[in-house]
Amino acid sequence: MxxxxxxxxxxxxxxxxxxxxxxxxxxxxxxxxxxxxxxxxxxxxxxxxxxxxxxxxxSSLPPRLSELAILTMAALWRSDFEWWAHQPIAVKAGITPEITECIRQGKTPVFVEQDEALVYEFIGSLVENRRVPDELYQRAVRLLDEPSVVDLVGLAGYYTLISMTLNVFDIQPPEGESRFFAHAHD
Structure with a gap:
C-alpha cells in the first residue's frame, strides 16, 4: 500500500x-x-x-530509445510502477516484447539495432558503475551525437528520482495489476 x-x-x-x-x-x-x-x-x-x-x-532521443532507457532504469531500480507504466509504451515505440522481458528478468537482450544495444549498455554502465568508460562514451557520441548523450544522461537522472520516489513511498501499479520484480520485503 x-x-x-x-x-x-x-x-x-x-x-x-x-x-x-x-x-x-x-x-x-x-x-x-x-x-x-x-x-x-x-x-x-x-x-x-x-x-x-x-x-x-x-528530448532529442526518439521515443524508441528513450522508452528503452526508461525500462532499463525501471528494471535496475526494480520499480514495478514504472515498469507497468512504460512497458506498453516501449513496445508501441518499437521495442520488442522479447527484449522487454529479458530486461525485466535482468538478462542482457540480443539487440538487432545497434543504437538500442548502445542505450542499454550506456544506462547499465552509468547506473552500476556511476560513470561510463571513455570508449563507451565515444561510441555513444558517434552513434547518437552529443546532444542525445546529454539527453540520455538527463533521462537517467530523472528516472533515478522517479524510481527513488516510487520505491520509498511504495507506489505500485493499480490494484489487480501485476508486480514485475521480486522484492526483499515481500
Missing amino acids: AKLFAPEPDQMSEHQRRVYDAIMAGPRGRVRGPLAVWLHRPGLAEHAQALGQYCRYD
Whole structure:
C-alpha cells in the first residue's frame, strides 16, 4: 500500500493547485505515481514535472530509445510502477516484447539495432558503475551525437528520482495489476 497519496484537489494550496492543473493540462493528462507524491512539495513537483515533460516529450532521443532507457532504469531500480507504466509504451515505440522481458528478468537482450544495444549498455554502465568508460562514451557520441548523450544522461537522472520516489513511498501499479520484480520485503 502506498505510503503517501496526492492531496485532494479541494485541500490543495494555491501553489499545489497551480502545479496540479499544469500537469493535468499537459501531455500526461493525469496526476499519479511520483507526481502525486511530489505535490506535497509543490516547488519540487513544479520543477520535476517540467523536467519529466522534457525527458519524455521534448528530448532529442526518439521515443524508441528513450522508452528503452526508461525500462532499463525501471528494471535496475526494480520499480514495478514504472515498469507497468512504460512497458506498453516501449513496445508501441518499437521495442520488442522479447527484449522487454529479458530486461525485466535482468538478462542482457540480443539487440538487432545497434543504437538500442548502445542505450542499454550506456544506462547499465552509468547506473552500476556511476560513470561510463571513455570508449563507451565515444561510441555513444558517434552513434547518437552529443546532444542525445546529454539527453540520455538527463533521462537517467530523472528516472533515478522517479524510481527513488516510487520505491520509498511504495507506489505500485493499480490494484489487480501485476508486480514485475521480486522484492526483499515481500
